[in-house]
Amino acid sequence: LVTVLDADAWIHSFYIDELNRVIAGDRSALKNRIFAPPIIFERNWRDTASATRIQDFCWAALAFQNLNGRSGIGFPLSVYSIPLRVCIDVGYWDTNPESIAEDMHMFLKAFFKTQAKIRLEPIYVAANLVNLQDDTLFKTMNARFFQAERHYRGVVDVPYALRQFFSLKPSMASFIALGxxxxxxxxxxxAPFFMMLAGPYCQLLHWTGHRFAGRDFFLVMWTQAFGALGLLILIGVIVPFEQMRRRTNKIVYDRENPSPWYFLYYIWIANNVWQFLVVPYVLAGFRWLLPFGHGHYRVAEKKVKTSQNLDTPSSDARVAPREGKAGPQRDTQLSMAPSTKASPIQ
Incomplete structure (x- = not known):
């Protein structure tokens, strides 16, 4: 197995233990599986701006819900383990600018190159990552914006998946992967336009006495329902993630959880969907229309003070910002968390 991880990621020995247990129970998994854990951001969140912290948590929550599915089709984020045999069969990793979302792109490549046989196997021992942080609040918010823009350049995987989809014989698995x-x-x-603008605006029209009939009534009601449903889905994604995060803190990393009042910080979502989602997404998509600059991006600064309770030296670790070129690149490794107790996963 080849385990790929971001430079700021800690993987606990429990992850390796659980990975070994799964493989020992099914050796065929080494032929048709990619393994991935959920991710959490617990290394420095108490020192970071609440807006960028909540954006990272939402990012991790969406990745968490993506792991669990009957189809076995999903996308790893930041950390994953892939059999070396699969790497060889599919021609290893792509290194062109279009593969900038390397984790998602590698799953899609392995899936389509193996005739839709690869599946994602979740390993429920979360990897621990670092929240983005700079010297000032303004610099931190600015860096998070450009980090989001870099992430969303992965939109180029849509035409890649479409091209690969039509190269295969149609199957339910390939339809699910494309979907x-x-x-x-x-x-x-x-979705933010429905949840934050269109839905409330349609309700406001009702309150101000506007009357709708026929097709207009149907469209207005559908818009409101879609916006309300989006909010319910978002809550349904965040709550299980927070439960997993708190259990992981307590059982795996032996860290103290914040008080329940912490959930109020999620109100930052109302700002973040525009600042760190819609605007950088539009910018990232527009960049792919330009005939230059596809392989250049900026890696944001991350700082963390490692903690004594994780059996690591107390020191400042820092990844300096740099310019990336042509294809996916990982940041400089900060540190790894050693095992401090026997695995509770049996």
């Missing part, structure tokens, strides 16, 4: 790709890149920049 999940479209979902991942169409809903984020469009």
């Amino acid at each position: 999940k790709t479209l979902e991942a890149h169409i809903l984020p920049p469009t």
Whole structure:
């Protein structure tokens, strides 16, 4: 197995233990599985701006809900383990600018190159990552914006998935993979308009005495329902993620959880969907229309003070900002969390 992880990611030995247990129970998994854990941001969140912190948590929550599905089709984020045999069979990783979303792109490539045989196997031992942080609030918010723009350049996986989809014989699995790709890149920049603007605006029209009939009435009601449903789905994504996050803090990383009042910070979503989602998504999509600059991007600064209670030296670790070129690149490794107790996963 080859385990790929972001430079700021800690993976606990429990992850390796659980990975070994799954493989020991089904050796065929080494031929048709990619393994991935959920992610959390617990290394420095108490020191970071609440707006950028909540954006990272929502990012991790969406990745968490993506892991669980009967189809076994989903996308890893930041950390995943892939059999070396699969790497060889599909021609390893692509290194062109179009593969900038390397984790998602690698799953799609492996899935389509193996005739839709690859599946995603969740390993429920969360990897621990670092929230983006700079010297000032303004610099931190600015860096998070450009990090989001870099993430959303992965929208180029939509035409890649379409091209690969039509190269295969149609199957339910390939339809699901294409549908999940479209979902991942169409809903984020469009759903906020229904949830934050169109839905409330239609309700306001009702309150001000406007009357609708026929097709207009149907469209207004559908818009309101879609916006309300989006909010319910968002809550249904965040609550299980927070439950997983708190259990992971307590059982795996032996860290103290925040008080329940912490949930009030999620009100930052009302700002973040525009500042860190819609606007950078539009910018990222527009960049792909330009005939230059596809392989250049800026990696944001991350700082973290490692903690004594994780059995690591107390020091400042820092990844300096740099310019990336042509294809996916990982940041400089900060540190790894050693095992401090026996695995509770049996």
